[in-house]
Amino acid sequence: MESLTVLYDSSCSLCQWATRWLDSRQQLVTMYFVPAGSAEAHMLFPNLDHTRTLEDITVVADDGSIYEGERAWVMCLWCLRGYRRLAERMATPALMPSVKRVVATVSRYRPHEDACMEDRCGI
Amino acid sequence: MNTVVITYLIYLLISVALTAWVGRTLYKNGALFLVDVFKGNKELAGAVNHLLVVGFYLINLGYVTLTLRISDAPETAQAAIESLSLKVGAVLIVLGILHLGNVFVFNRLRTRATEMRRPQRPPVAPSGQWIPGDAGSYSQAPMPPA
Numbered sequence: 478m479e480s481l482t483v484l485y486d487s488s489c490s491l492c493q494w495a496t497r498w499l500d501s502r503q504q505l506v507t508m509y510f511v512p513a514g515s516a517e518a519h520m521l522f523p524n525l526d527h528t529r530t531l532e533d534i535t536v537v538a539d540d541g542s543i544y545e546g547e548r549a550w551v552m553c554l555w556c557l558r559g560y561r562r563l564a565e566r567m568a569t570p571a572l573m574p575s576v577k578r579v580v581a582t583v584s585r586y587r588p589h590e591d592a593c594m595e596d597r598c599g600i
Numbered sequence: 601m602n603t604v605v606i607t608y609l610i611y612l613l614i615s616v617a618l619t620a621w622v623g624r625t626l627y628k629n630g631a632l633f634l635v636d637v638f639k640g641n642k643e644l645a646g647a648v649n650h651l652l653v654v655g656f657y658l659i660n661l662g663y664v665t666l667t668l669r670i671s672d673a674p675e676t677a678q679a680a681i682e683s684l685s686l687k688v689g690a691v692l693i694v695l696g697i698l699h700l701g702n703v704f705v706f707n708r709l710r711t712r713a714t715e716m717r718r719p720q721r722p723p724v725a726p727s728g729q730w731i732p733g734d735a736g737s738y739s740q741a742p743m744p745p746a
Binding site: 525538545568 | 723724725732
């Protein structure tokens, strides 16, 4: 895997902070950050279910594999130098349920202004 | 030859012997770490090992000689032994810290070097697969309810 694209919610300040942080680290796999549902996302991935990518963070690797939610987070860490071992540990059956819970909770309570306006946030 | 000089000589003997012993341990065992870090290149590993151990000896022997001087000349054998224990104790602790520091550095070097050598497969299975093309095949398990 040489690169992957992170489709993030650009209206969410937490996501923006997270993508800035990921971008600032040394990467073992090149990461591209594209707002989910944007024109660029449509251009890069025609036929992808873009509505779905707005619901939870989605990562698309250069081999076409799609990772959503907590798997996307694990993949983001896996791409960073120094965090790969942590990502591999998080992916074990012992830790994964906790990771899933944390990501689900953060996802429910993260600030996303327009989603709430359009009644998309599901809270 | 008074008690002070005898104390100094004993101090030097013990400290130098201990430094030499720890240095040799580091040299012999560090070699294995470094051969792994440098991917089997024994000459390079040997060279780096030698350089690191020289640094180790310089710092330790420097510390030993710097702290040789006893301010209050011991008058009795007991006082001499007490002074010795303080000095040798300090040398041992410094040796210990430097030694563990070296081991830590060796281990970090090795971890970084071998990090990328293991087969690099993503640790999680994909949620789906996107296949470019006008057919637009796209399969993904339905999202669980929030």
